[in-house]
Amino acid sequence: MMLVNGQPSESISALDRGLSYGDGLFETIRFERDAAPLWNRHMQRLALGCERLRLPMPNRALLWQEAQQVGATLLRFVLRITLTRGVGERGYAPPAVVVPTRIVAAFPLPALPESLYADGIRLHRCQTTLADQPLLAGIKHLNRLEQVLARAEWNDPAIGEGLVCDRHGNVISATAANLFAVIDGVPVTPAVDRCGVAGVARAAMLDAFPHCQVRDLPHDEALRASELFLSSSVRGILPVQAVGDTVYAPGPVVRAMQQHWRALGFPMEQA
Amino acid sequence: MMLVNGQPSESISALDRGLSYGDGLFETIRFERDAAPLWNRHMQRLALGCERLRLPMPNRALLWQEAQQVGATLLRFVLRITLTRGVGERGYAPPAVVVPTRIVAAFPLPALPESLYADGIRLHRCQTTLADQPLLAGIKHLNRLEQVLARAEWNDPAIGEGLVCDRHGNVISATAANLFAVIDGVPVTPAVDRCGVAGVARAAMLDAFPHCQVRDLPHDEALRASELFLSSSVRGILPVQAVGDTVYAPGPVVRAMQQHWRALGFPMEQA
Incomplete structure (x- = not known):
């Protein structure tokens, strides 16, 4: 399951700067039975990335809630959070008003022998x-x-x-x-x-x-x-x-x- | 107007590798009254990029036709062609079968004094x-x-x-x-x-x-x-x-x- 800005969706705007320029960040977080033991460290790195790229850091509680939502039917999964600078006009200049895109998606944990x-x-x-x-x-x-x-x-x-x-x-x-x-x-x-x-x-x-x-x-x-x-x-x-x-x-x-x-x-x- | 793989659309899959990894290329091509004087040079660079990233080069005639389609109502415009390795599973490994994503979009020419x-x-x-x-x-x-x-x-x-x-x-x-x-x-x-x-x-x-x-x-x-x-x-x-x-x-x-x-x-x- 996948949420884009909190709404169930599997697509994003083709004008998203995440696509146009790779202007964003991601995290892949392992969940085991509703727990993500390294959650805080992932949030720290995401916050550091936001600081470097001058993106607003999403609310952590909101991310956690969305993680629970997309992983609700899975016992173990990999959560991918993708955060971009959102839709922008053509050109590298950051939009005057940034409305970031937040994608939260659950994937099966890869099976390693x-x-x-x-x-x-x-x-x-x-x-x-x-x-x-x-x-x-x-x-x-x-x-x-x-x-x-x-x-x-x-x-x-x-x-x-x-x-x-x-x-x-x-x-x-x-x-x-x-x-x-x-x-x-x-x-x-x-x-x-x-x-x-x-x-x-x-x-x-x-x-x-x-x-x-x-x-x-x-x-x-x-x-x-x-x-x-x-x-x-x-x-x-x-x-x-x-x-x-x-x-x-x-x-x-x-x-x-x-x-x-x-x-x-x-x-x-x-x- | 915008075409994604030839179909009118303004969105792409949130699992596209263009978003996930910036795994793709783009060109921005200036059109003046149905003509794009540097078209061949843009196609050459796109082909070189495809070779470097091991992506299949789209058919040039198809790109030209799509450019005409998205710019049909515009006298002067900037065409953006975005080409990605398409949707893939999580992970850097290229998909076994690559179905590239091709986005062709027309934008107004920026007005420079x-x-x-x-x-x-x-x-x-x-x-x-x-x-x-x-x-x-x-x-x-x-x-x-x-x-x-x-x-x-x-x-x-x-x-x-x-x-x-x-x-x-x-x-x-x-x-x-x-x-x-x-x-x-x-x-x-x-x-x-x-x-x-x-x-x-x-x-x-x-x-x-x-x-x-x-x-x-x-x-x-x-x-x-x-x-x-x-x-x-x-x-x-x-x-x-x-x-x-x-x-x-x-x-x-x-x-x-x-x-x-x-x-x-x-x-x-x-x-």
């Missing part, structure tokens, strides 16, 4: 690199062509994600997940202040495991990691089994973070 | 800089947040455009137009192979004035230009009167290019 949590997934090393744009880094905006291009680089169903670097040879993330590497026993996750998205699952892990380092992570260093794994608010904590021909084995850090993920309220067994 | 063509427009020096992304540079894709942020930097109606640089201090363009500077008597327009859009009016001028140079243009050099002017497929050739406190006067190069613009079939007098 349990073996992925146990054994991990395989990554393609993407050739597409992320551009440095500090004004847009960290937030989850609607300009996602880099991710689309990176994800289009492979179609082998045995490969679950892609490893994406910046233009300086630093590892940044997967196409739709953050990344952690264990280097000399210390969990490291790449800084996302020039490119990449500051994931909420990543934020939850950084809070729970304060010895994690946030810094630039050169690709060569990531390849020597003792553990490599992904964090995603939808898919959770996923060990990386291999990046191309370089293989990894799950270790104690990823297992601890998986345990924390489960403790937050996200089962890793699929229904 | 003749004095702008005679005396020029004032530019704001934008703080927003463009990121280097060769995979997306040159084409007119739907990821336009950088332009939105740059254009949002001023709201003084006396300022008509913004001067936008890259992260290395090179001038690239205006927010919605290309830029030419006359340096030591030679017209120079910035290269757009790392960022920026390869404008069709710019391409028409480069063909007609083959002594133009296409190269990196450091900001300091642009400030010392004897002439500075913009090219836009909608607004034509516009002298720059000032960038902040630095003033410029129209000279022989901009006048020659304006003459060529008029000869292409674009009057600079407004009805």
